[in-house]
Amino acid sequence: MPSDTGPIDHFWAVIPAGGAGTRLWPLSRSSVPKFLHDLTGTGRTLLQGTLDRLAPLAAERVVVVTGRPHRGAVSDQLPEVDADWVLAEPSPRDSMAAIGLAAALLERHDPDAVMGSFAADHVIADPDVFAASVRVAAEVARDDWLVTLGIEPAFPSSAFGYIHLGEELAGHGGATSVREFVEKPSVRTASEYLATGRYRWNAGMFIVRPTVLLDLLGRWHPEFAADLRAIAADRSRLEELWPGLPKIALDHAVAEPAADAGRVVCVPSAFRWEDIGDFDSLASLVGADAEGAAVLGDASLVRTVDSTGLVVPAAGRVVAVVGLDDVVVIDTPDALLVTTRARAQDVKQVVAELKESGRSELT
Amino acid sequence: MPSDTGPIDHFWAVIPAGGAGTRLWPLSRSSVPKFLHDLTGTGRTLLQGTLDRLAPLAAERVVVVTGRPHRGAVSDQLPEVDADWVLAEPSPRDSMAAIGLAAALLERHDPDAVMGSFAADHVIADPDVFAASVRVAAEVARDDWLVTLGIEPAFPSSAFGYIHLGEELAGHGGATSVREFVEKPSVRTASEYLATGRYRWNAGMFIVRPTVLLDLLGRWHPEFAADLRAIAADRSRLEELWPGLPKIALDHAVAEPAADAGRVVCVPSAFRWEDIGDFDSLASLVGADAEGAAVLGDASLVRTVDSTGLVVPAAGRVVAVVGLDDVVVIDTPDALLVTTRARAQDVKQVVAELKESGRSELT
Numbered sequence: 001m002p003s004d005t006g007p008i009d010h011f012w013a014v015i016p017a018g019g020a021g022t023r024l025w026p027l028s029r030s031s032v033p034k035f036l037h038d039l040t041g042t043g044r045t046l047l048q049g050t051l052d053r054l055a056p057l058a059a060e061r062v063v064v065v066t067g068r069p070h071r072g073a074v075s076d077q078l079p080e081v082d083a084d085w086v087l088a089e090p091s092p093r094d095s096m097a098a099i100g101l102a103a104a105l106l107e108r109h110d111p112d113a114v115m116g117s118f119a120a121d122h123v124i125a126d127p128d129v130f131a132a133s134v135r136v137a138a139e140v141a142r143d144d145w146l147v148t149l150g151i152e153p154a155f156p157s158s159a160f161g162y163i164h165l166g167e168e169l170a171g172h173g174g175a176t177s178v179r180e181f182v183e184k185p186s187v188r189t190a191s192e193y194l195a196t197g198r199y200r201w202n203a204g205m206f207i208v209r210p211t212v213l214l215d216l217l218g219r220w221h222p223e224f225a226a227d228l229r230a231i232a233a234d235r236s237r238l239e240e241l242w243p244g245l246p247k248i249a250l251d252h253a254v255a256e257p258a259a260d261a262g263r264v265v266c267v268p269s270a271f272r273w274e275d276i277g278d279f280d281s282l283a284s285l286v287g288a289d290a291e292g293a294a295v296l297g298d299a300s301l302v303r304t305v306d307s308t309g310l311v312v313p314a315a316g317r318v319v320a321v322v323g324l325d326d327v328v329v330i331d332t333p334d335a336l337l338v339t340t341r342a343r344a345q346d347v348k349q350v351v352a353e354l355k356e357s358g359r360s361e362l363t
Numbered sequence: 364m365p366s367d368t369g370p371i372d373h374f375w376a377v378i379p380a381g382g383a384g385t386r387l388w389p390l391s392r393s394s395v396p397k398f399l400h401d402l403t404g405t406g407r408t409l410l411q412g413t414l415d416r417l418a419p420l421a422a423e424r425v426v427v428v429t430g431r432p433h434r435g436a437v438s439d440q441l442p443e444v445d446a447d448w449v450l451a452e453p454s455p456r457d458s459m460a461a462i463g464l465a466a467a468l469l470e471r472h473d474p475d476a477v478m479g480s481f482a483a484d485h486v487i488a489d490p491d492v493f494a495a496s497v498r499v500a501a502e503v504a505r506d507d508w509l510v511t512l513g514i515e516p517a518f519p520s521s522a523f524g525y526i527h528l529g530e531e532l533a534g535h536g537g538a539t540s541v542r543e544f545v546e547k548p549s550v551r552t553a554s555e556y557l558a559t560g561r562y563r564w565n566a567g568m569f570i571v572r573p574t575v576l577l578d579l580l581g582r583w584h585p586e587f588a589a590d591l592r593a594i595a596a597d598r599s600r601l602e603e604l605w606p607g608l609p610k611i612a613l614d615h616a617v618a619e620p621a622a623d624a625g626r627v628v629c630v631p632s633a634f635r636w637e638d639i640g641d642f643d644s645l646a647s648l649v650g651a652d653a654e655g656a657a658v659l660g661d662a663s664l665v666r667t668v669d670s671t672g673l674v675v676p677a678a679g680r681v682v683a684v685v686g687l688d689d690v691v692v693i694d695t696p697d698a699l700l701v702t703t704r705a706r707a708q709d710v711k712q713v714v715a716e717l718k719e720s721g722r723s724e725l726t
Contacts, residue, residue, distance in 0.1 A: 306706070
């Protein structure tokens, strides 16, 4: 039996830290993407929160893969992480390349490694429940499965993909085979999923032996896997090979075909998980569903009258809101956003327009 | 026949420049009240616009009455006005004291004076129509009437008082007696008023000989009139007598009882007039009733998606508004207001709360 406390033997936490978080503009910018921000008001950034969650499981075995422009900021925020393991992508090539690079390096570095990949911008309210799930997943992964954590849906969300569970796996309490990964459904379809009890949210959390991941990749994208292993064998080839890697998510490159091939297992988990995709989900996270407006930051700066929603007074100025429900007010030193929770997704239109009109420095 | 161009003989323009404009916070502050701001995007403040309108009629005969803290700013904005005629009230005592002080001084200074009193924070779109009305009013006033301009109502407003017209005055084309001044009515009552054709908006514009005004005041408030004349006779008595003057509007102190006594005449006028009382009226003024959001200031700073209302980017930052109708966003360097046109009146609650909570420096 594995221990249920302390680091997991040969477990490596891989943290892909990418994505600009366009829908969280003007808090999140391409120069300072969302994982570098404290969006939870805890005093720790999302990236630091991710490390805090994983360090008890991985000890010093942490790999971060990030864009070259953010490598310095990542190392500054994570002084505990060996700078050699803060990997800088020459350019953004989606999650398969990022996680695959870590897998290829770990395959050579630690043949007994089990890696778990967890995005840098998620929020998990129950770290102990999360940790227990990862421990189970790591054990299952040692048997050469591609293991994913399947999160108990809190509501019929149309914003997430789902994992369709199959049969229970013999010998691993609670783990089940994965029938398939399904794309973001309509709310109605999501409700039907929830009624069956056989669907889980797909949070993109994968636990797997590096060799298993790369071998699976090699089945459907042999050149991709070979290039990653070539980079790991000779890191001077990174600049040469990286630009040719396909821009594809790990889900599409490996997880979906591997599920079809019967190679994926799910560990159903009950921790509360938030993917802060936009200001609507951020508002939920910081308590805007209660009465009144939620404030992320210095609440003494905010005055509200008959208003609900989210106010972020990040410019140090007084912010007054009168008579608006579900409003979102994001006040930063050089840009102000006013929208509603329902329209939070459309913030990316503003970012696109700013880029087009030559104000990229604000995006 | 008086000339219809050039200054009016012995006509004195009196501009009471008071009131904090609390409902226009955070644009308007007690330290910089609304008449000191360019709220029309013309490059001239409301006060300067008022002078621009009156200077062709009064030439150098202009009196401004303002609060002591604003005397310097008023003189700075109006270098054309003789500093001796920028009168500083020791404390705010409402419009009767302010206008009465000017009247008492003018009574001694120019026995042939006709004065016209026009608030510093009104906006008039048709200065020529306005000027023509003032010329008629000044002629009527020489016959010792208290003359008011009655503005053709543009819609059944419940925000203004009305003038109920009586019989036409012999010998003065268009001028009529005033039956009574009526308080702000309901919209329904206002609609009934408009249907009769015998009601005009009361914009508080009075044209009168100073002696007539003070004598009328003396009928109902003899001590008030005597104190004003005592100050004019010996200005060193200002500090002593001013604090004892009643805080009352000229409308209540003189115009209403004088109408009952048959002493008031109205010159019906058709100029477009705006009293920018709150952000709803400011939004109308700057064109927010058209499609999209109106911007007061540098429109290149504003990005809107599916939004209408008013945006004032007075802090020089980019302001993005997504998916809000009739919204009001007032962005200043130290305070931000987000509200709706319908709730614009309630901004004063924020100002009151800021004062209570020790943030008076922002109000």
